[in-house]
Amino acid sequence: MTLEELAASTPPGTPWLGLDLGEKTIGVAASDATRMIASPLELVRKTKFTQDAEHVLKLMDARRASGLVIGLPLNMDGSEGPRAQSCRAFARNLQRLREVPVAFQDERLSTTAVERFLIDELDLTRKRRAGVVDRTAAAWILQGALDRLRDAGVR
Known part of the structure; x- marks a missing residue:
């Protein structure tokens, strides 16, 4: 579904989670109940x-979240490669376990932007960045979706 459809299908006053699905980890972020601010939440090490x-x-x-925004790693030309297909498969399989409203957000360059921020603004070492990049990227993705909806006048 689109972000607009996600907003229409979830109760107002409920937060959303954002996911950055990596090969080895899942970065998780959460919005506040007003869906104005996204914050890094957790890093999940992938198992099964x-x-x-x-x-x-x-x-x-635990967060009473009503929907998910999953980062979609598109190629620079906008096409979908194997990583994007993997993200879509994760969402499909998740919905087999429970009906969860899911929308995708273009995440091109999100990790690069987050890494630059962590280096330039926070001066984090490579070792310290490793623990925060994915969950911060999830917050970046979710915040981008929230900002896009706000700019479109959708709550």
Whole structure:
């Protein structure tokens, strides 16, 4: 579904989670209940799909999150490669476990932007960046979706 459809299908006053699906980890971020601000939440080390999905669903329950925004790693020309297909498969398989409203957000260059921020603004070493990049990228992705909706006048 589109971000606009996600907003229309989830109750107002409920937060969303944002996911940055990597090969080895899942960065997780959460919005506030007003869906104005996204914050890094957690880094999940991937194991098996069912365990990973159950962990995400538990985080949704704990936060009373009503929807998910998943980063979609498009190629620079806008086409979808294997990583984007993997993200779509994760969403499809997650919805087999539970009906969860999901929208995708273009995440091109999100990790690069986050790494630059962590280096330039926070002066984090490579070792310290490793623990925060994916969850911060998830917040970057979710914040981009929230900003896009706000700019379009959608709440």
